[in-house]
Amino acid sequence: xxxxxxxxxxxxxxxxxxxxxxxxxxxxxxxxxxxxxxxxxxxxxxxxxxxxxxxxxxxxxxxxxxxxxxxxxxxxxxxxxxxxxxxxxxxxxxxxxxxxxxxxxxxxxxxxxxxxxxxxxxxxxxxxxxxxxxxxxxxxxxxxxxxxxxxxxxxxxxxxxxxxxxxxxxxxxxxxxxxxxxxxxxxxxxxxxxxxxxxxxxxxxxxxxxxxxxxxxxxxxxxxxxxxxxxxxxxxxxxxxxxxxxxxxxxxxxxxxxxxxxxxxxxxxxxxxxxxxxxxxxxxxxxxxxxxxxxxxxxxxxxxxxxxxxxxxxxxxxx
Amino acid sequence: xxxxxxxxxxxxxxxxxxxxxxxxxxxxxxxxxxxxxxxxxxxxxxxxxxxxxxxxxxxxxxxxxxxxxxxxxxxxxxxxxxxxxxxxxxxxxxxxxxxxxxxxxxxxxxxxxxxxxxxxxxxxxxxxxxxxxxxxxxxxxxxxxxxxxxxxxxxxxxxxxxxxxxxxxxxxxxxxxxxxxxxxxxxxxxxxxxxxxxxxxxxxxxxxxxxxxxxxxxxxxxxxxxxxxxxxxxxxxxxxxxxxxxxxxxxxxxxxxxxxxxxxxxxxxxxxxxxxxxxxxxxxxxxxxxxxxxxxxxxxxxxxxxxxxxxxxxxxxxxxxxxxxxxxxxxxxxxxxxxxxxxxxxxxxxxxxxxxxxxxxxxxxxxxxxxxxxxxxxxxxxxxxxxxxxxxxxxxxx
Ligand SMILES: Cc1ncc(C[n+]2csc(CCOP(=O)(O)OP(=O)(O)O)c2C)c(N)n1
Ligand code: SF4
Ligand SMILES: [Mg+2]
Numbered sequence: 001x002x003x004x005x006x007x008x009x010x011x012x013x014x015x016x017x018x019x020x021x022x023x024x025x026x027x028x029x030x031x032x033x034x035x036x037x038x039x040x041x042x043x044x045x046x047x048x049x050x051x052x053x054x055x056x057x058x059x060x061x062x063x064x065x066x067x068x069x070x071x072x073x074x075x076x077x078x079x080x081x082x083x084x085x086x087x088x089x090x091x092x093x094x095x096x097x098x099x100x101x102x103x104x105x106x107x108x109x110x111x112x113x114x115x116x117x118x119x120x121x122x123x124x125x126x127x128x129x130x131x132x133x134x135x136x137x138x139x140x141x142x143x144x145x146x147x148x149x150x151x152x153x154x155x156x157x158x159x160x161x162x163x164x165x166x167x168x169x170x171x172x173x174x175x176x177x178x179x180x181x182x183x184x185x186x187x188x189x190x191x192x193x194x195x196x197x198x199x200x201x202x203x204x205x206x207x208x209x210x211x212x213x214x215x216x217x218x219x220x221x222x223x224x225x226x227x228x229x230x231x232x233x234x235x236x237x238x239x240x241x242x243x244x245x246x247x248x249x250x251x252x253x254x255x256x257x258x259x260x261x262x263x264x265x266x267x268x269x270x271x272x273x274x275x276x277x278x279x280x281x282x283x284x285x286x287x288x289x290x291x292x293x294x295x296x297x298x299x300x301x302x303x304x305x306x307x308x309x310x311x312x313x314x315x316x317x318x319x
Numbered sequence: 320x321x322x323x324x325x326x327x328x329x330x331x332x333x334x335x336x337x338x339x340x341x342x343x344x345x346x347x348x349x350x351x352x353x354x355x356x357x358x359x360x361x362x363x364x365x366x367x368x369x370x371x372x373x374x375x376x377x378x379x380x381x382x383x384x385x386x387x388x389x390x391x392x393x394x395x396x397x398x399x400x401x402x403x404x405x406x407x408x409x410x411x412x413x414x415x416x417x418x419x420x421x422x423x424x425x426x427x428x429x430x431x432x433x434x435x436x437x438x439x440x441x442x443x444x445x446x447x448x449x450x451x452x453x454x455x456x457x458x459x460x461x462x463x464x465x466x467x468x469x470x471x472x473x474x475x476x477x478x479x480x481x482x483x484x485x486x487x488x489x490x491x492x493x494x495x496x497x498x499x500x501x502x503x504x505x506x507x508x509x510x511x512x513x514x515x516x517x518x519x520x521x522x523x524x525x526x527x528x529x530x531x532x533x534x535x536x537x538x539x540x541x542x543x544x545x546x547x548x549x550x551x552x553x554x555x556x557x558x559x560x561x562x563x564x565x566x567x568x569x570x571x572x573x574x575x576x577x578x579x580x581x582x583x584x585x586x587x588x589x590x591x592x593x594x595x596x597x598x599x600x601x602x603x604x605x606x607x608x609x610x611x612x613x614x615x616x617x618x619x620x621x622x623x624x625x626x627x628x629x630x631x632x633x634x635x636x637x638x639x640x641x642x643x644x645x646x647x648x649x650x651x652x653x654x655x656x657x658x659x660x661x662x663x664x665x666x667x668x669x670x671x672x673x674x675x676x677x678x679x680x681x682x683x684x685x686x687x688x689x690x691x692x693x694x695x696x697x698x699x700x701x702x703x704x705x706x707x708x709x710x711x712x713x714x715x716x717x
Contacts, residue, residue, distance in 0.1 A: 036524045040390065041531075053538060056529035061522040063393050064531035065416050069386035072378070076346065076390020076398070077522060079374040083345045083396055090524055108386060111379030 003028065003185075007059055008035035014057040016049040019218025021182040021208030021225060022124040023049065026095065028185055029122055029206065032192035035060050037091035038081075040074040042100030043067035045131045045210075046124060070096040072108035074119045087118060091196055094121040098139035099129040102165045113172040113201045120195060120202040123165065126210035134213040138163040141233070142286065143279055144266045146213070151269035156279050161286060169203040170239050176202040177239040182209060183225030184236070184247075191238075198240075207234050215265020227260040232287030232304070235294050246294040254291060254301045257284045278314070281307045326502050331462035332357030332495040334503065335401075335427060335487075338466040340371040341509040342473045344399035344425075345516075346391035348376035348384040353439045354491035355403040355429035362401075381406035385413035385424075392422040393530055395521035397473065400424070403491055404431035407445045411452065417484045418453025418546055420530055423476035423516075424484045425469065426454075430592065430643075431491040432678040440679020441491040443592065443643040446620070447652040453546045455485040455553055456621040457573070458591040462499040464618075465489040467564065467572030470504050473513055474560045481553040482519065483546070488620075490593040492679070504568055512567050554622045575624035578631050580606060581613030586695055587635040588687075589628070589657060591617040594641060594676065601687040612691060617653065625660040632661075638670045639694050641687070645674045650702035669694075672702040680706075 005012050009031050016023035026046050030039065041047045041064040050057035051064060065073045074094030081087045094112070096105055101123040109121060128146050129135040136149040142161045145151040149158035170177045176198045180188060188206070195202050207228055209221035216224055228234035229247065232254050236247035258280060261267040270276045270283075284307035291300050329337075336358045339347075347366070349359035366375040374391075378384045381402050388398040402410060407428055417424050428446050432438040446456060457472060459465035465487060472485035489495060504512075520528060534542055554575060561573025577595075580602055581587050588598055595616045605612045615631045617624070632638050638661075640654040649655070654672030661668060671694050675682045686706065 035527070038394065038522045038524065048533060051529060051532040053532035053534045056532055058529045059527060061524055061527040062529045063390070063522055064533075065386065065389055065420075066412060069382065069389075069413065072383045072386030073390035073393070075376065075383075076348070076387035076392070077394040078390075079346045079348075079376055079387065080391040080394035080396035080398075083372075083374050107379055108383050111383050114379070115377060 006031040009033070009060045010050070011057050011059055014049045015052070016045065017212050017218065019209070019211040019221040020045070021210060021221050022046050022097070022126055024185060025124060025182045025188065025206045025208045028188040029192050030060070030093070032189035033091045033093050033196065036089070037093050038077050039063070040065070040070045040077065040094045042070040042096030042105060043131070044097035044100050046095065046097065048131055067100050068104035069108050070094045070100060070105060071112040071121055074121065075112045075115070075117045078117050078119050088199060092119040094119055096123060097130070098123060098125045098127060099137040102163055103138045110172065113169060113174050113203065117201055118199055120204065123205045124208050125205050126208045126213060128210070128213050130210050130213045139165065142283060143270060145269060146266065156276065157266070157269065166203070166205050172201070174201040174203060175199070175241050178204045179207070179236050180204060181207040181225045181229055181234065181236055183207070183222050183229060185222060213266070215268070216263055220263065224260070224263060227255065230255045231257045231260040232291040233257060233260055233283070235290045237294055244294070249295055249299065254299070254304065256303055257287050281310050285311050326500040328498050329462070329501045330357065330496060330498050331465060331489060332429070333361050334462050334466050334501040335469060335489065336361030336365065337503050338469045339399055340365045341504055341506050342470060342513055343371065343397065343510070344373055345396040346374045346376060346388065346398045347400070348378045348387035348398070349400050350378050350381045350384050350402070350406060352381070352403045352406040354431060354495045355401050355406065355427065357495060358401040358427055358429070381409040382413060385410040385417065388424045389413060389417050389420070389422060392417070392424050393420065393522050395518040395523065397516040398424045399426065401427040401429070403429040404433050404445045407449060408433060411449055414449055414454050414484065415452040419542070421482040421546070421549070422484065423482055425472045425476055425487070426484065427469070427487045427489065429491040429495045430488050436678070438678035439491070441493050441643070442677045442679070443488070444645070444677070446486070446488050447644040450621055450652070453483055453550055454621065455481070455483055455550065455557070455619070456488060457485065457619055458488045458617060459494060460593055460595045460616065462489070462494055462497070462501050463570065464572045465494055466501055466503065467568065467570055470509060470512065471557070471560050471564050471573040474564070475553060475557050477516055478556050478560070479519055481549055481556050483549055483553060488592065493593045508567055512564070550622050554619065554624060557619055573618065575619040576627050576631060577616040577618055579614040579616060581615050581631055583611060583634070584613030585611040585636040586613070586639065586691055587632045588612070588614045588639050588641055588691070589617065589632070589653065590614065590641040591620055591653070592643065594643065594682065597682065597684055598641065598687055601684045601691070604684070605688070605691065623656050628657060629660050629664045629666065632668065633664070633666060635668055637694050638668055639690060640670065640672045641690065642672060642674050643676045645702065654702060669699045671698070671700045673700065673705045674702060675705045677704070
């Protein structure tokens with residue numbers, strides 16, 4: 001088996017759901033960091049499924065404090081080790097879900113990044129507050145049905161597009177920002193090893209599927225995550241010392257967003273009869289903008305351009 | 320034998336900063352807020368001048384400050400922060416967590432009113448409102464005590480029988496911004512007294528462990544009890560450490576209580592903080608006139624020194640608590656705790672509670688004397704906002 005447990009870091013037996021992307025990505029990232037690391041964790045699914053007292057899945061040193069302070073706790077660990085002359089020999093790794101990172105924990109994260117603390121912060125982006133029962137977060141995508149952004153007779157679900165957290169991080173001028181996906185799980189370990197060579201604050205966001213929250217097939221999590229990228233809805237890239245390096249584009253070309261949306265219960269309402277087609281056009285236009293941003297105007301496929309044109313026309317008609 | 324130190328005229332906050340530096344914290348994280356700011360400014364200067372080898376972390380908030388201290392302490396470093404009022408409120412969630420994870424972080428609270436209405440001036444509602452979270456609370460009467468209590472705080476917090484955060488309270492402006500003669504603890508004595516901090520448990524790849532696991536109902540209560548128990552038992556440690564401090568430095572700045580002319584007093588006042596200086600002046604004056612008045616000063620508010628207070632007041636005919644705080648919709652904070660202790664001791668001494676100096680309102684000696692006169696005439700009040708200016712209340716207030 002290529003993805004064996006490294007029991008010096010994480011032991012098997014934790015209680016995540018079947019097909020949990022957060023569990024997979026966390027293990028691969030943590031193992032790549034290795035046992036000579038100290039991990040901090042926001043409150044959230046990964047914290048709960050690894051740390052029921054008196055057992056802990058963590059064989060490497062690990063601390064969970066609160067929902068919103070993982071980055072600041074990591075900073076505290078970093079300064080303690082620095083003072084004791086143990087940096088950068090030890091990797092200090094802050095982790096948290098999208099809620100703990102992009103919403104309630106954004107302030108602590110911004111502080112750590114702006115101060116230049118030599119830590120790697122990793123956000124598991126499953127696009128909602130899963131641990132508390134699938135509520136909307138700032139990283140929930142447009143039109144996703146969650147328990148606090150429900151689709152209904154007068155609602156298509158979440159009414160805002162995702163907050164662009166990686167760009168917010170990049171605006172801090174930090175040496176490394178990366179967006180990865182559990183869909184390309186083989187890339188995670190080498191990527192993390194490379195990142196850890198960089199001194200200073202580093203931010204990595206990993207797109208992880210939550211079959212429970214997304215109402216998707218647990219056997220197809222990795223496939224679904226790849227579709228998020230291949231449709232242009234979840235761009236993957238690195239910004240290393242200010243230079244943006246997009247992930248190589250999908251081998252077989254960009255795909256229509258329906259292929260990503262359809263297998264997920266959280267977007268089911270978009271495929272019911274009615275005027276939801278216009279919503280899908282809107283989502284397709286978001287994908288077009290992402291593709292244009294990272295791969296240039298020529299890379300945008302015709303069906304995506306058509307969606308943009310349709311939207312523009314509709315806007316003109318209402319104006 | 321205690322050496323003869325050198326007194327300097329120092330601003331309270333500056334003196335505290337220099338005392339903290341002599342305790343050699345390894346990580347300091349603090350955020351500006353009046354009236355605490357001079358402590359952290361001075362500490363950052365001490366670090367910038369290379370006089371103290373420490374990491375001064377420029378945090379984005381008090382929430383961040385407390386969280387950085389938590390992480391640093393968990394990684395085995397001596398950690399310090401200082402705050403006031405709104406900052407303490409913002410730290411509250413982290414303070415519970417620091418105490419729960421048994422991390423000996425030391426902090427100062429330059430006591431200040433909590434908004435609204437916004438006021439930068441002193442009262443104790445900030446400290447009082449976090450009394451339940453497992454943070455040990457010391458209260459200073461003057462700058463010298465604030466200085467010395469910091470040394471005691473580090474020693475008591477790090478004692479393995481305690482392992483809890485300790486907060487030194489000093490009244491905002493009244494102590495932080497006033498210049499007083501202060502003797503700073505000698506560096507060599509301080510080093511010998513505190514020693515290097517060696518964490519019992521820490522985040523260390525060489526000996527990995529998990530901090531902050533969650534518990535099910537079958538275990539959580541025991542974890543909470545251990546905090547309660549450690550906090551209760553810290554009383555003996557605080558006394559022990561304070562006695563050792565007195566032997567080493569020649570000053571009696573710590574301890575649980577101060578009994579000031581209270582042994583034979585008919586009227587005993589109970590208070591904490593700098594107002595006790597004023598109360599002592601009034602006690603002296605009344606004693607000169609033959610009135611049997613005394614003060615029991617709370618120096619350690621958490622753990623609450625129940626037995627010691629009961630022993631100190633049991634001969635009184637009446638007790639009057641002078642508080643700089645209260646609990647809206649209930650009454651005092653110190654007053655009910657005192658009554659609770661008396662009740663359990665089977666004592667039915669009349670107790671009055673007076674709320675004074677909220678938001679920095681001054682109480683001159685004549686105010687204290689008025690309170691004493693009233694209770695000595697037989698008046699007993701549950702909890703009264705003393706000298707409330709009814710005339711300036713809006714009309715809709717009945
Ligand atoms: C201050 C605070 N507010 C709310 C909560 C409740 N809470 C715990 S975890 C969580 C959601 C976690 O979501 P996310 O960070 O996305 O992690 P996930 O569970 O999805 O991995 C919430 C709302 C809390 N623990 N603390
Ligand atoms: S709810 Fe989602 S994120 Fe949480 S353990 Fe289950 S699959 Fe993983
Ligand atoms: Mg989430």
